[in-house]
Structure formats: structure tokens, C-alpha cells
Amino acid sequence: MLLLTGATGLxxxxxxxxxxxxxxxxRCLVRDPRRLGSQxxxxxxxxxxxxxxxxxxxxxxxxxxxxxxAAAIRDQPRGSIEELNGIATWRMVEAAExxxxxxxxxxxALGASNHHRTRLLRAKAHAEKAVRESSLxxxxxxxxxxxxxxxxxxxxxxRLAWLPVMPVTGRGRAEFQPIWAEDVADCVIAGLSRTxxxxxxxxxxxxxDTLTHSEIVTTALRAWSRNRPLAHIxxxxxxxxxxxxxxxxxxxxPATWDEAELLEVxxxxxxxxxxxxxxxxxxxxxxxxxxxTA
Ligand SMILES: NC(=O)c1ccc[n+]([C@@H]2O[C@H](COP(=O)([O-])OP(=O)(O)OC[C@H]3O[C@@H](n4cnc5c(N)ncnc54)[C@H](OP(=O)(O)O)[C@@H]3O)[C@@H](O)[C@H]2O)c1
Numbered sequence: 108m109l110l111l112t113g114a115t116g117l118x119x120x121x122x123x124x125x126x127x128x129x130x131x132x133x134r135c136l137v138r139d140p141r142r143l144g145s146q147x148x149x150x151x152x153x154x155x156x157x158x159x160x161x162x163x164x165x166x167x168x169x170x171x172x173x174x175x176x177a178a179a180i181r182d183q184p185r186g187s188i189e190e191l192n193g194i195a196t197w198r199m200v201e202a203a204e205x206x207x208x209x210x211x212x213x214x215x216a217l218g219a220s221n222h223h224r225t226r227l228l229r230a231k232a233h234a235e236k237a238v239r240e241s242s243l244x245x246x247x248x249x250x251x252x253x254x255x256x257x258x259x260x261x262x263x264x265x266r267l268a269w270l271p272v273m274p275v276t277g278r279g280r281a282e283f284q285p286i287w288a289e290d291v292a293d294c295v296i297a298g299l300s301r302t303x304x305x306x307x308x309x310x311x312x313x314x315x316d317t318l319t320h321s322e323i324v325t326t327a328l329r330a331w332s333r334n335r336p337l338a339h340i341x342x343x344x345x346x347x348x349x350x351x352x353x354x355x356x357x358x359x360x361p362a363t364w365d366e367a368e369l370l371e372v373x374x375x376x377x378x379x380x381x382x383x384x385x386x387x388x389x390x391x392x393x394x395x396x397x398x399x400t401a
Pocket of ligand 1: 112113114115116117118119136137138139142155156157158175176177178179183191214215216217249250251252253254
């Protein structure tokens with residue numbers, strides 16, 4: 108039995124489809140099974156929450172491999188970014204060790220470090236350390252920005268593209284190597300199928316092109332045939348504006364400063380797409396996936 112967390116998310120839903128197609132028995136730790144859509148009848152469901160460690164214990168019964176994708180880029184009523192990404196991963200690793208799990212797959216992020224400017228990438232660094240120091244066989248995937256047409260990030264961008272000018276947080280100079288969620292899922296399946304030579308393996312998942320945030324926005328605008336000038340909003344204004352919006356709208360806010368700040372810090376691998384290609388996956392350029400090539 109394989110335990111998948113985050114199966115309702117961007118990466119998790121694509122990974123789940125592939126696991127089921129190859130006949131894997133999958134249990135999904137989910138907050139709301141309805142969000143699994145039609146897949147929910149093909150998996151075992153373990154109701155759980157990153158903020159509820161006892162739910163991990165039940166979910167891990169009889170499990171040989173954990174693929175831990177559940178994460179949060181904004182605070183939730185029951186847990187902060189630090190709890191949901193850092194502490195929850197540490198607790199999940201501990202519970203997996205106690206339950207005799209053999210292998211633990213974790214999604215970190217490129218650039219994660221203890222001293223990172225963003226809360227998420229500091230929490231991911233702590234989580235990665237817990238995974239690396241565990242007694243389990245582990246695989247860490249550290250992706251750059253992951254996207255798919257119609258995902259929440261591109262959908263928000265598409266809505267903003269109805270404005271006469273396209274707002275971009277800060278100077279838009281942070282660099283990314285965007286990778287398509289389908290390519291990421293192929294990497295996970297390839298990583299799982301390999302016999303590891305080391306106890307701990309780490310892959311950096313980067314797409315084939317390095318694009319600044321502004322270039323990503325321009326690529327998306329081209330795909331949607333919306334010719335808009337970019338309007339760079341100074342970082343302090345974005346930060347204050349989004350904090351006020353979150354105060355006014357609570358959890359219904361369309362964007363938080365913690366999310367926007369992630370677009371102001373580069374997420375690049377010095378190895379480029381070498382790890383992805385090493386896994387036998389040819390990553391697609393963003394302009395091809397979005398249909399912005401014309
Ligand atoms: N997307 C990127 O650009 C990117 C970049 C670097 C690293 N990563 C990492 O890659 C992994 C997958 O990312 P993704 O883009 O697929 O994430 P996503 O689409 O935001 O999905 C997050 C998943 O986590 C689940 N989740 C959130 N809070 C939870 C909680 N309190 N308890 C249980 N489950 C909870 C969500 O379930 P619900 O359906 O219940 O909300 C959802 O299935 C994550 O670890 C992420 O940090 C992503």
C-alpha cells in the first residue's frame with residue numbers, strides 16, 4: 108500500500124492518475140474526499156489533516172511507501188505555514204518510522220534554506236532536514252515553480268489579464284525554471300521505479316527554460332492573446348495591500364503576501380533540467396504547454 112498526501116492538488120492529482128494506471132494500491136490522506144473527484148472510488152481514503160498527527164498513524168497502517176505532497180502556501184485557521192509544511196512533515200516522518208514504512212518521498216522546493224526570506228522556503232528547509240535525517244530510504248524532489256493550464260496560479264493571472272494593464276509584484280526580475288505538472292508526475296513515477304544506490308536521494312526539478320517572473324507573465328499573456336503592458340507594483344505596496352485584503356476578506360482572500368512574495372525570489376537549479384532528463388523525462392517549455400509559440 109502506498110500513502111499519498113496532497114492527492115487533490117496540482118501535482119498529487121497527476122501523480123495519482125499514473126499510480127492507479129500502473130495498478131498501484133493507493134491510500135489518500137485527504138481533508139475532503141469529494142475533492143478527489145471520480146478517483147475517490149479507486150483509492151482507499153484516510154481522512155486526515157496536516158494539523159492532526161493522530162490521523163497520520165491510522166493512514167500509515169500497512170504502508171510501504173509514503174509520497175508526501177500535502178503542503179500549504181498560506182496560513183490556515185488550524186495551522187501556520189511553519190506548522191503545515193515544517194512541523195507536519197517532521198511528524199509524518201516520525202510516524203512513518205514508527206509504522207515501519209520503507210520509503211518516504213517528499214516535495215521540497217528549489218532554494219529552500221534556513222535563512223530564506225520567505226516563510227515557506229524556511230519551513231521547507233526544516234522539513235527537508237527531518238526527511239534527510241530519518242532512518243527511512245528517502246527521495247526529495249525540489250521543484251522550481253510547477254504549473255499546468257487552468258491551475259489556481261494561472262487562473263488568477265488570467266483574471267488579472269482582463270485589466271487594461273497587467274500587475275506584476277515588484278520588479279519581476281526573479282528567475283524561475285517553470286516545470287509542467289505532468290513532467291513532475293513523470294519524474295515521481297521514474298524516481299519511484301529506480302533502485303536507489305544511496306539511502307537519501309535528491310532531485311532538482313527544473314523546466315528547460317529560465318524565465319523571469321515578467322517573462323512568465325508575458326508568455327501567459329501571449330498564450331491568451333491578451334496584449335497588455337506590465338505594471339510593476341512596488342513591493343511595499345503589494346505587501347501592505349495584500350495584508351489589508353487578507354484582514355478584510357479572511358480565508359477568502361484571492362492572494363496573500365506570503366504567496367506573492369514567492370514570485371519575488373528566484374527558484375533555479377544550477378544543474379538546469381539535468382536531473383529531470385536523468386530520470387528519462389524531457390521537460391516541455393512553458394510556451395509550448397500554454398500554446399504561446401505563435
Ligand atoms: N506548485 C508549485 O509551484 C510548487 C513549487 C515548489 C514546491 N512545490 C511543492 O510540491 C508539492 C505539491 O504542490 P502542489 O502545487 O501540487 O500543491 P497544491 O496544488 O497547493 O496542493 C496542496 C495539497 O495539500 C493538501 N493540503 C493542504 N492543506 C492541508 C491540510 N491541512 N491537511 C491535509 N492536506 C492538506 C491540499 O488538499 P485540499 O484539497 O484539502 O486543499 C492539496 O491536496 C507541495 O509540497 C509543494 O510545496 C510546489
